[in-house]
Structures are given as C-alpha cells and as structure tokens.
Amino acid sequence: MSLHCENLLDVDIPQACDLFAKVFGHSTLPAHWAWKYQQGPRLAGLNLIIRSPEGQLLGHAGASVFAGQSQGRSLPMAQLSDVMVDPAARGILDSQGVYAQLMRGMQQTLQTQFPGVFAYGFVGIRPFRLGARMGLYKSQHACRAGLMPIGQPRGWRDWLCTAQAMDWQEAFERKVFERLWCQASPRLDRPQLVRSSNYMRWRYAQHPQHNYQLWVIRSMARTNGWLVTRCMPSGQQTVIDQLSLQAGAGAQAGTLTAISAVGRALQCRQPESPLKLNSWSIETPESQQLEPVIGVEFRVGEWHTLPHNPVFVPGDTDVF
Amino acid sequence: MRDRETELHYYPKAMLSLQGISHVLCIAPHPDDEVLGCGGALALFARQGVQVQSVIVTSGDKALGAASAEHAAEREQESRRAAQILGSEPPQFLLFEDRALRYSSALVDALGQAMQSHLVPNLPALLLLPSLSEPHPDHQAVALAGLTAAQNWLGPLRVLYYEVGAPLHPNTYLDISTVAGTKWQAVAQFGSQLTLESYETHAKAFASLRSFGLGSGCVAAEAFFEVDLKKVKLSGPLAALPQWPWVRSRLELANASQDLPLVSVLVRSMDRSSLAETLASVAQQTYSNIEVVVVNATARVHSPLSYVPAHLQLRLIDPHNPLGLDRPVAANLALEEAQGSLALFLDDDDLIAPEHLQRLVQALHEQPRATGAYSGVQVVREDGEVLREYDSPWSRQRLACINFLPIHAVLFRMDAVRERHIRFDTSLPVLEDWDFWRQLCSDRELVHCPGVTAVYRQGLGQSGLSDPANENHWKAWHLQLLQRYQSQVPLKDTVELLAWHAVELDNLGDQLSQLRWTQKALQQQLAQSHQARELLQQELENFSHQIRQVLDDKEAQLHRFAQESQQALDDKEAQLQRFAQKNQQALDEKEAQIQRADLQRQKLQEMLAAMQAWRRWRWIEAIRRILGRK
Numbered sequence: 001m002s003l004h005c006e007n008l009l010d011v012d013i014p015q016a017c018d019l020f021a022k023v024f025g026h027s028t029l030p031a032h033w034a035w036k037y038q039q040g041p042r043l044a045g046l047n048l049i050i051r052s053p054e055g056q057l058l059g060h061a062g063a064s065v066f067a068g069q070s071q072g073r074s075l076p077m078a079q080l081s082d083v084m085v086d087p088a089a090r091g092i093l094d095s096q097g098v099y100a101q102l103m104r105g106m107q108q109t110l111q112t113q114f115p116g117v118f119a120y121g122f123v124g125i126r127p128f129r130l131g132a133r134m135g136l137y138k139s140q141h142a143c144r145a146g147l148m149p150i151g152q153p154r155g156w157r158d159w160l161c162t163a164q165a166m167d168w169q170e171a172f173e174r175k176v177f178e179r180l181w182c183q184a185s186p187r188l189d190r191p192q193l194v195r196s197s198n199y200m201r202w203r204y205a206q207h208p209q210h211n212y213q214l215w216v217i218r219s220m221a222r223t224n225g226w227l228v229t230r231c232m233p234s235g236q237q238t239v240i241d242q243l244s245l246q247a248g249a250g251a252q253a254g255t256l257t258a259i260s261a262v263g264r265a266l267q268c269r270q271p272e273s274p275l276k277l278n279s280w281s282i283e284t285p286e287s288q289q290l291e292p293v294i295g296v297e298f299r300v301g302e303w304h305t306l307p308h309n310p311v312f313v314p315g316d317t318d319v320f
Numbered sequence: 321m322r323d324r325e326t327e328l329h330y331y332p333k334a335m336l337s338l339q340g341i342s343h344v345l346c347i348a349p350h351p352d353d354e355v356l357g358c359g360g361a362l363a364l365f366a367r368q369g370v371q372v373q374s375v376i377v378t379s380g381d382k383a384l385g386a387a388s389a390e391h392a393a394e395r396e397q398e399s400r401r402a403a404q405i406l407g408s409e410p411p412q413f414l415l416f417e418d419r420a421l422r423y424s425s426a427l428v429d430a431l432g433q434a435m436q437s438h439l440v441p442n443l444p445a446l447l448l449l450p451s452l453s454e455p456h457p458d459h460q461a462v463a464l465a466g467l468t469a470a471q472n473w474l475g476p477l478r479v480l481y482y483e484v485g486a487p488l489h490p491n492t493y494l495d496i497s498t499v500a501g502t503k504w505q506a507v508a509q510f511g512s513q514l515t516l517e518s519y520e521t522h523a524k525a526f527a528s529l530r531s532f533g534l535g536s537g538c539v540a541a542e543a544f545f546e547v548d549l550k551k552v553k554l555s556g557p558l559a560a561l562p563q564w565p566w567v568r569s570r571l572e573l574a575n576a577s578q579d580l581p582l583v584s585v586l587v588r589s590m591d592r593s594s595l596a597e598t599l600a601s602v603a604q605q606t607y608s609n610i611e612v613v614v615v616n617a618t619a620r621v622h623s624p625l626s627y628v629p630a631h632l633q634l635r636l637i638d639p640h641n642p643l644g645l646d647r648p649v650a651a652n653l654a655l656e657e658a659q660g661s662l663a664l665f666l667d668d669d670d671l672i673a674p675e676h677l678q679r680l681v682q683a684l685h686e687q688p689r690a691t692g693a694y695s696g697v698q699v700v701r702e703d704g705e706v707l708r709e710y711d712s713p714w715s716r717q718r719l720a721c722i723n724f725l726p727i728h729a730v731l732f733r734m735d736a737v738r739e740r741h742i743r744f745d746t747s748l749p750v751l752e753d754w755d756f757w758r759q760l761c762s763d764r765e766l767v768h769c770p771g772v773t774a775v776y777r778q779g780l781g782q783s784g785l786s787d788p789a790n791e792n793h794w795k796a797w798h799l800q801l802l803q804r805y806q807s808q809v810p811l812k813d814t815v816e817l818l819a820w821h822a823v824e825l826d827n828l829g830d831q832l833s834q835l836r837w838t839q840k841a842l843q844q845q846l847a848q849s850h851q852a853r854e855l856l857q858q859e860l861e862n863f864s865h866q867i868r869q870v871l872d873d874k875e876a877q878l879h880r881f882a883q884e885s886q887q888a889l890d891d892k893e894a895q896l897q898r899f900a901q902k903n904q905q906a907l908d909e910k911e912a913q914i915q916r917a918d919l920q921r922q923k924l925q926e927m928l929a930a931m932q933a934w935r936r937w938r939w940i941e942a943i944r945r946i947l948g949r950k
Contacts, residue, residue, distance in 0.1 A: 156629035159600035164703075216704070220601070220671050221775045223704045 003098060005105030008047035008060065015057045016049070016082075023084040032208050036081070036318055040202030042066055043076055044113060048105045050089075050098050058089040059098040061106045065114055066199065070191035070306065076114045077193055080106065080121035080298045081318060103136055110300045118191055119298035120310065122317045128294040140309045141295035145238075146282030150263025150275050154256070163215040163227065163261035168205040171214055171226075172197050180226060180243055187247035190308045193316070195243055203315060204228055204241070210320075212240060215265065217258045225254070227262050228315060229277075237266055239279035241315030255281045280313060293317075333533065336480070336494040336544065338364055342443040344372045346482075347431060347466050349421060349450055349458040350380035351399035351411070352510045356523045357482035358448050359406055359503040360496025360542045365446075366407030367499070373438040374403060374411040375431070377462055378418040383516065387418065394512050402506040412437075417631065421461040422608030423468075423580050425659075426633045431462075431469040441475035451481035451488040451545060452575065453564040459484065460573070461608075468577035471553055480544040483526065489562040490543035493534060500527065500540035552576060572682065579685065580609045583677055583731065584660035587614045587668055588650040589622065594669040594777075596627050602666065603632045607677035613637060615654045619644035647783065648744035648752040655737060655744075663734050665727045665753070669777050672728060676773040680731035683767045691764035692732035694725055696772035702779040710776075714768040716761060717820040720805070722798070723754030725766075726776045732760055750785045750792045751801060758805070 008016060013030050021027040037045035043065040050059045061083045068077030089098045110117050120140065123131065131137035153159055171177065177197045185194070193199065204212040210230055217225035225244035232238050239259055246254030263277045295312040297304060314320035327333070344365045348354035354362065354374040366372045376399055381392035399411050414430050421427065439445040449466040450459035463481065470479045481488060496503060507520050514520060527540035534541055551560035557575035558565045565575040574580045585602050589595055595614075602612055612634040616622040619642055628634050637657050639645060645653065651665065662681065666672060676695060683693035696711030712724050719725070736742065742759045744752045757766075784790030806814060931937055 153627065156600050156603050156627060156632075159596040159627060160604065162597060218704050220673065221698075221700045221704055221777055 003050050003058070003096070003101050005048045005050055005101060008049045012049065012057065016047070016060055019057050019060060019084050019086060020082060022086065029208075035202075035206070035208045037062055037064060039206070040064075040066075041196065041198035044078075046078075046106070046109055046113075048102055048109065050101055052089075057086070059085040059102050061102040063106060063110060063119065065110075065117065067194045067196075068118065068191055069185060069188065069194060070118070071189055072186050075191055076117045077191065078110055078114065078117050078119040078298075078300075079316070080119055083121070083127075100134065103131075103134070106298075107136075107300050115301070117300055118304055119300045120296060120312075121298050122293050122295055122312070122319075124293065125291055128296060131296065131298075136299055137294075137296040138299065138303055139294050140297050141312050142292035143280050143295055143312055143314075144283070144287045144290050144292045145278050145280055146284040146287035147276040147278055148256075148259060148263060148282045150260070150277045151267035153260050153264065158257050158260040158264075161217060161219045161257040161261040163217055163258065163265045165265065166214050166216045168201070168212075168214055171216070172201065172205075176216060176223070176226060180223065180245065184225075184243055184245050184247070187245070189247065191304075191306060191310045195241075215258075215262045217244070217261060219257075225258055227258050229262060229266070230320065232278075232320075236278050237275060238314065238320065239277060239281065240320050241313050242281075252281070327533075331489075332491045334492050334546070335534075336361070336492050336546075338368050338370075340444055341365065341370055341446045341478075343439045343445040344370055344448065345435060345438050345445060346372070346374045346448040347434070347450070347462055348374055348376050348411075349456065349462045350378055350383075350418065351376050351395040351413075352380070352402075352507075352513050352519065353450060353459070353484050354399070354411070354448075355402045355406070355503065355506045355510070356519055357450065357484040358480075358542055358544075359402070359506050360499050360527070360540065361448065361482075361494050361544075362408050363406045363499040363502045363506075364494065364496065371438075372406070372408035374399070374408060375414060375434040375438070376411050377414045377421060377427075377430075378416045378458065379413055380418050380513075382418040383513065391512065392418075395510075398510045398512060401509040405502060405506040405509065419458060420631060421458040422631060423461050423464045423574065423577075424608050424631070424633060425582055425611060426631070427461065427465040428468045428472075428577070431465055432472055435469055435473055439473070439475065439477075441473075444476040445478070447473075447477055447479045448482050448544075449479060451483055451564075452561065452568070453481075453486060453488050454483070455485045464574060464576065464580070467547065467552070470547075470549060471577065477549065479547040479549055481547065482542070482544055487526070487529070488543065488545050489564075490530070490545055491562075492544040492546045493530060494542045494544070495531070495534055495538045495540075496527065496542050497531070497537065497539045503527075503540075580607075581662050581681065582660035583607065583610050583681065584654075584658035584663040584734070585610055585612045585677075586651070586654035586658060586663055586665045587612060588617045588645075588647060588654060588665070589614050589668045591616065591618045591620070591622050592668055595625075598666060598668050598671060599625070599628055599632070599634070601671040601673075603629045604674045605672070605677045606674050607681055610677065611635070611658075611660055613654050613657045615639070615645065615650045615657070617645040617647070617650040646746060646749065648746045648748055651744040651752065651756075652746070655734075658734060661734055662731050663737070664731045667727060670726075670728050671775040671777070673773040673775075677731065679769050679771075679773060683769050684731065684733065687767045689764065690767040691736050691760055692730045693767040693769055694729040694731070695769040695774060697726040697729045697774045697776050698772045699726075699776045699778050702777065707778060709772055711770060711772060712768075713770075714766050715820075715824075716765070717817055717824075719754075719757060719761060720817055721802070721821065723751060723757065725753070725757050726774070727753040728774050728776070730757065730766065736760060736764065748797065748801075750783050750794055751797045755801065 013033050017028050017030055017033060037047055046063040046065070048061050049057055052058050062081045063078045064081065065076055065078040068075045083102065085098045110119055122143070123137065128137055128139065166176070175197065177195055177200050181195050204214070213229045215227045215229065216223055217227055224246070225242065227242040228240045230238055230240050242255060242258060244251060244254040244258055259277060259279055259281065263275070266277070267275055295310065344362065346354045346358055346362060348357070354376065362372050362374070379392035380395045381387045381389065383395070384391055396413055403409065403411050412434065414434070416427065416430070435447070447466065447470055450463050452460060452463040454460060454463065467479065470477055480492060504520065504524070507523055510519065527542065530541035530543040531538040545562065548560045556578060561575065568575050587598065599612065602610065610633065612632060614625065614634060614636045616636065616638040622636060622638055625634060625636060635657065637653060639653060654665070655663070662684065664677065679695060680693040684690060687693070696709055698709050699707045701707055710724055710726055710729065712718065737760070742756065745755045748755060778786055784792035785794050787793055
C-alpha cells in the first residue's frame with residue numbers, strides 16, 4: 001500500500017475530530033479545532049494527514065507555529081500536537097508506516113517553511129520512547145505537577161509579593177502583557193513563546209471552552225509578573241502560565257513566591273476550606289512519584305544546541 | 321615615615337597566661353569553631369581547673385545547603401563529645417539561624433545573657449570571640465555582637481579574638497604543644513564536617529605556623545588578638561584593633577556597636593492585611609540592628625503577628641483603647657516606646673526598599689550634626705501605577721511651606737526628640753508629620769540621600785488626606801497650619817521665605833528653559849538618528865536587494881548550468897546508446913560471419929570425410945604410399 005502525506009482540508013475537519021475521539025478517547029469539536037489551528041497570532045497552522053486508498057483518514061499530525069524567542073533573539077516555535085494514527089493502521093514501525101510518514105512529512109514541511117524552527121511537543125513516556133528510538137524526540141523537560149498548600153506563605157519573604165486578580169480586558173487595555181514582556185524578554189535565557197497581548201487573548205481570553213483567571217503579581221508595589229490559573233473540572237486550582245521579571249538564579253524562587261501570593265488571594269475567596277495549588281513548578285516527594293509528561297524537542301533538521309532547555313508550563317499545551 | 325619596625329613592636333608576641341582567670345567563655349558561631357579556633361586554650365584552662373564553657377550561637381544546620389534538623393542534632397552531639405574530651409562544660413546552644421546571623425540587639429542580648437549565666441561579675445574572666453577579620457559572615461556578626469556584649473559587661477574581662485577561617489594579625493600566643501593531641505582528638509569528633517572540608521589539616525597548619533618563633537620546644541600554638549576594651553570604649557575600634565577596621569570601613573562594614581546604632585521602626589497599625597507586606601519589607605533590610613514597634617491604633621485587639629520572621633525584633637504595643645488611637649497619639653506612643661537611637665516611622669501600608677535604612681544610617685554616620693536623613697519616595701496607586709516621586713534636595717524654606725517628606729522617608733535621631741521632648745500635635749488629623757519635621761528641624765538640618773528607596777501607596781490609607789471631598793483633605797489643613805506658623809514667625813522671616821521661593825521659582829524657570837533646550841537638542845538628535853536609521857535601512861534594503869539579485873543571478877546561472885549539464889549528459893547518453901547499438905550490430909555481424917564460417921567448415925569436413933570414404937581414393941592413396949609420394 002503506497003501512502004503519502006497531504007494537507008488537511010476544511011472539509012476533513014469533522015473526520016479529523018472523529019479520529020481524535022477514536023485515538024484519545026474523548027471528543028473535540030470543529031470549533032475547538034478551528035481555534036487551535038486557525039486562529040490566534042500564529043505564524044502557521046499545519047495539519048498533515050494520510051488517507052487510505054479508500055479515502056479514510058488514517059493519521060494526522062498538527063503543528064502550531066508561533067513567534068518565540070531564545071536569549072533575546074526571535075525563534076519561530078512550532079508545537080507539534082494531535083499526532084494520531086488510526087488503531088487499524090498501527091503496528092508498522094518501519095519507514096513506510098503511517099506514523100513515520102507523518103513525522104517525516106512534518107519535519108520536511110517545517111524545515112521548508114520555517115528553517116531553524118524549534119519544534120516541540122508533549123508526550124507520554126511510551127510515545128516518547130518510541131519517538132526517541134526513531135530519532136525524532138529529545139527530552140527537554142519532565143513536566144510533573146506538584147501541590148502547594150496555600151493560604152499561609154512558605155516564609156516571610158512571600159509577604160513581599162502580592163497577587164491581584166485582573167480582568168482580561170483591563171489587562172489588554174493597560175498593556176500589561178506588552179509592558180512585562182518588554183521588560184522580561186531580554187532576561188529570559190530559555191526558549192519560550194512571545195507572551196504578547198494577541199497571544200494571551202487567543203490562548204486564554206478567547207478560549208472556546210475554558211475560563212482562566214489572570215493575576216497580576218506585585219512586589220514593592222510594582223508589577224513584576226503575571227500568572228494564569230484555571231479551576232480544573234476536578235475543582236483543583238492549577239497554575240497554567242506565568243511570567244516573572246526575575247530571571248536566572250532567582251527565577252524559581254520568584255515563581256514560587258508568585259504562586260504563594262496567588263494562593264493567599266485564592267484562599268481569601270474561600271477562607272473556610274484549605275486549598276492546594278497545582279503547578280508544574282512545584283516539586284514535592286509525591287510529585288516525583290508521578291509519571292511525567294515529557295516536553296520534547298521534535299527534530300527538524302539538526303537538534304538545537306541550547307544553553308538552557310525550555311521550562312514548559314501547562315499553558316504551552318492546549319490540554320489545560 | 322619609617323621604613324621598618326622591630327618584630328616585637330610590629331608583631332608583639334605576648335604569651336597568654338593561664339593564671340589569674342577564673343572563668344573562660346568561648347562564643348562560637350557554629351559547632352566546631354570553638355575547637356578549631358581555641359580548642360588548645362580551652363583544654364589548657366580546663367586542666368588548670370578553670371571553669372570553661374562554650375556557647376554555640378547556631379547549630380550549623382545549613383552546612384549541607386538546606387536547613388536540616390538531623391544535621392543540627394548531629395553537629396550538636398559532636399560538639400558535646402569534643403567538650404568532654406577538652407574537659408570543658410557541655411556547650412550551650414543558642415539556636416540562632418545558621419548562615420543568617422546579623423548584628424542585632426537580639427544577638428547582643430543573647431550573648432549578654434550567656435555571659436550573665438556563665439561568668440561571675442567580680443571574678444576575672446576571659447571571653448573568646450571569633451575574629452572580626454574572619455571571612456564567614458556569621459563569624460563577623462558574632463565578633464561585633466560579642467564585643468558589644470563585652471563592652472556592656474561590668475566585671476573584669478579580657479577579650480580575645482581567635483582565628484578559624486583566615487589568619488588574624490595576632491598579638492597574643494599560647495603554646496598548646498602539651499594538649500595538641502587532645503585538640504586533634506576533639507577535632508576528630510566533627511566527622512560530619514571533616515567530610516566537607518579538611519578542617520583538621522588546616523587547623524594543624526595554623527598550629528604549626530603559630531609556633532614559629534616560640535622556641536624549639538613549641539610544636540603547636542594558637543594565636544589571638546587581645547582587644548583593649550578600654551581603648552575601644554574610649555577611642556573606638558580604629559584605635560584598638562589592627563588593620564581590619566580600615567579594610568572593613570572601606571567596604572562600609574561596621575567595626576563596633578557605634579557603627580550599628582539601634583534603629584526603631586515605628587508602625588502605627590490599623591491591623592490591615594498590608595501590614596504583613598510592610599513588615600516583610602523591614603525584615604529584608606540590609607541593615608541589621610532594628611527593632612520594630614507596632615502600635616495598635618485600632619479599637620480592637622490586634623491580630624497576632626505570626627508571620628513576623630524570627631530575626632526581626634518586634635514589640636506589639638496594645639494600649640487597649642476602646643476608641644482606638646488617632647494618628648498623632650499612636651505616633652507619640654510609638655516614640656515613647658522606641659529604644660533606638662535612630663527612628664523611622666513606617667505606616668502599615670507603606671514599604672521600604674532593602675537598602676533604605678542602611679543608606680540613611682550611613683548618611684547620619686557621615687553627618688553627625690544632622691538631625692535626620694531622608695531619601696526619595698515613590699507614590700504609587702493601588703494598581704501599581706507610579707503617580708509621582710518625592711526626592712527634592714533639603715531646604716528648610718521648602719519645608720516651611722509644604723511637606724515634601726513622606727513620613728517613612730526620614731530616619732531621625734531620637735536624642736533630639738528625647739532632649740527637646742518633640743511630639744506630634746494631637747490636634748492634627750493629617751499633616752501631623754509635617755508639623756513634626758518642622759519641630760525636629762527648627763535648629764538642625766536633614767541630609768538628603770538622592771534616589772527612591774521607599775514606596776508610599778496612595779489610596780490604601782483611610783486618613784482622607786488625598787481625597788478632596790474629605791474634611792481631612794490636605795489642602796484645608798495645609799492652609800490652617802500655614803496660618804498658625806505665620807503667626808509664630810516675625811514678618812522679616814516670612815519676607816525672607818517669600819524671597820527664597822521667588823528665587824527658587826526663578827531657578828526652576830531657568831532649569832525648565834535648560835531642560836526645554838536639552839529636550840529640543842535631544843529631539844534634533846533623535847530626528848538625526850531617525851534619518852540615519854532610515855538611510856541605513858535604505859542601504860540595508862539596497863544591499864539585500866543586490867544580494868537577492870546576485871543570488872537570483874547565481875541561481876539562474878546554476879539553473880542554466882544544470883540544464884546544460886543535463887543536456888550534455890543526455891547527449892552523451894544518446895551517443896553512448898548509438899555507440900552501443902553500433903557495436904552490438906558489429907558484434908551481431910561478426911557472430912553471423914562466424915556462424916557462416918562454421919557452417920562452411922562443417923561442410924568441408926563432411927566433404928573430406930566423404931572423399932576419404934571413397935574406394936578409388938583409398939587405392940590412389942595406397943599407390944602414392946608405394947611410390948613414396950606421400
């Protein structure tokens with residue numbers, strides 16, 4: 001059977017959504033698909049598919065390319081997502097299999113359209129091992145969620161930081177994201193997507209399904225970061241995204257201080273029940289026992305040689 | 321100036337006498353310092369029957385990085401075993417935070433209490449302290465606090481600095497050859513530390529070095545610097561200590577308690593949630609000797625201040641007034657409670673930057689005649705937006721007309737307040753601080769430390785000061801106070817004041833003109849820069865156009881070359897094909913020829929065979945043989 005990659009057409013989206021349900025066990029809607037691959041300040045949304053001779057969708061690989069930066073230089077960043085192979089078409093692991101063809105097609109497309117792109121994705125342990133064996137993936141960041149009890153700060157220094165809930169519209173009007181990105185980006189030593197107003201609007205304010213809470217972080221009365229949380233369906237408050245003006249050695253401490261400040265503010269809303277805040281930035285003995293989601297680099301051309309690996313946040317995926 | 325000095329004067333070698341001492345107290349920042357620095361001395365004194373006691377300030381629980389209670393317990397146990405070997409009393413542990421020791425009244429008090437517990441006021445005692453020249457910050461803090469505690473001690477006391485991490489400039493030696501083995505045995509107890517660093521080797525090197533010049537019988541010695549306490553008290557550390565005070569002064573480090581006066585931070589609390597942040601901003605000060613006095617100005621019991629870090633010495637003054645306290649009343653109560661020689665008011669919603677107190681204390685240290693020092697203050701809205709900055713140079717005339725000193729901008733001397741009994745005017749609901757500054761500066765000056773190191777949060781307060789609709793809006797009270805002041809000063813002074821403002825206005829006008837001119841010049845520069853940038857942009861575009869052109873040409877050339885090559889290749893291939901065809905044809909012909917020749921040969925052979933088979937031929941052959949013709 002001769003297979004070849006082609007671009008997904010709009011008419012194929014319902015079929016892609018069906019494949020999504022078949023592969024991941026839960027459904028997605030064409031509207032969500034459109035948000036994910038067609039809207040926002042993206043540089044490109046790529047969707048490669050493979051069909052059977054009868055026209056049935058056998059596999060899909062998507063990539064959303066956004067403006068990113070690393071060490072003060074712009075770097076297009078492509079997030080690989082929804083790599084799906086119909087269960088009936090699995091099992092062929094050689095270079096002619098659906099998975100291999102899709103990956104090769106995506107590599108070629110990205111390399112042609114965005115030379116030097118940093119491509120990444122989030123995979124479980126097994127797909128990671130498979131991809132790593134095939135020379136497609138390299139681990140960048142093991143993402144594990146830890147829980148931080150909130151309400152009381154971890155130490156007196158946490159009091160130096162406060163969090164104030166802010167409406168998205170107000171934040172856009174005040175240019176909170178632009179101002180902070182301008183200050184923070186020259187200090188950021190790890191690759192990350194440009195957190196501009198347009199990106200934040202698309203990713204959080206205009207998300208078709210989820211509601212996100214924006215927090216502005218202040219220290220010495222000055223705004224020095226923001227943080228986004230979401231109350232997950234389980235009721236668990238989760239840190240989805242954040243930006244801090246602190247970089248380098250103090251970055252992790254700054255992150256935890258900001259999380260602590262948000263925790264106190266959240267606890268004020270529900271003083272009766274003790275809360276815990278979930279974040280990929282929190283390491284606990286329990287979190288170390290969890291199977292991580294692996295943030296990987298997807299090889300396009302040569303592997304990137306980065307002085308510092310990216311540190312991903314849940315907001316970097318579309319799952320959260 | 322002379323070129324040389326004799327050993328005895330330059331490096332005096334007084335030997336420490338073991339006689340005439342009834343108690344020895346060794347203050348060690350961490351478990352093991354008491355043994356590494358002066359274990360020999362402790363053993364020798366113990367053998368003399370002197371009561372020897374060590375006080376360990378921290379338990380060294382951060383030696384492995386993060387604080388660890390297990391590691392602290394292990395180190396304490398090591399110290400106890402070492403004390404037993406040296407013959408001293410079991411050590412006392414003060415449990416201060418490791419690697420975070422600061423000179424503070426809390427530390428001075430703790431060391432003073434340790435002296436009270438272990439020394440007898442009338443009996444001669446020896447106090448051993450880590451040297452001020454030590455590299456470890458905890459050692460320096462203990463050296464300073466220990467020296468202050470020693471200065472406060474009224475009994476007969478000798479103070480010796482010992483060395484652990486770096487050689488000091490000694491003036492006193494002790495031959496420990498007879499107890500060296502005991503000292504190394506005690507050092508060996510600190511197994512948890514010996515795996516981190518070769519402390520034993522270093523201590524032995526010190527002991528060997530210090531035996532130099534003490535005679536051939538001496539194989540190990542300890543060296544000390546004996547501090548002349550009287551001299552320190554009378555003339556200060558510069559006169560009493562060797563070269564360290566100069567080095568430390570150059571690094572803006574304190575040499576004695578005089579350099580680190582107690583600062584009282586006075587907080588009038590309305591028990592708001594912002595208080596925690598305010599106190600955290602005090603806790604992060606780089607200046608260490610601070611007491612915080614929080615006066616509960618509310619009518620209710622104040623919330624517990626459980627979030628206050630252990631290193632911050634804080635007193636909550638709760639007057640239990642059912643009506644609460646007005647701002648000036650609360651301020652006066654705070655003034656009465658303050659124990660420091662310097663004080664700073666900090667409202668419970670305001671913030672000070674980490675270096676705020678250090679800068680102001682340093683400014684007052686350099687200007688002993690000034691009654692206070694102040695820095696710039698940024699006024700921010702609740703949402704973090706900066707509204708303005710107060711950072712004007714000092715001027716009594718300016719203060720006479722307007723308050724340009726937010727209350728937490730000023731660190732002031734308490735002696736002036738105490739001597740002249742300066743208090744806040746309790747009739748003023750707002751601007752009471754302006755009136756206070758006017759009193760404080762009536763005969764002395766303030767020092768200005770330019771630069772913003774404090775934040776005033778407008779909108780969080782409840783005084784109504786900045787609300788035009790409120791009866792306490794500053795303008796109304798400003799007018800009232802000006803009228804009051806005007807009635808108190810002679811007309812001549814008022815005229816001078818007006819003249820000063822007129823001149824100041826002129827100066828400001830000149831400055832404005834200058835700034836406008838500079839702005840214009842900068843705008844021109846900017847325009848030129850824009851022009852230059854556009855030119856560069858144009859050049860860049862031209863260049864990239866040229867590059868693109870060259871690239872296109874090259875690409876076309878390459879394309880042509882590829883086409884030509886392909887053509888040549890095709891031609892060659894066709895040629896080769898023709899040649900191959902021709903050769904094949906020739907080969908076929910040759911093969912056909914061979915086949916034909918083979919056929920002919922076959923026929924001839926057949927003919928020959930037929931001829932040989934012919935009878936007449938056989939006869940003719942026989943006749944030929946007979947005739948000898950064959």
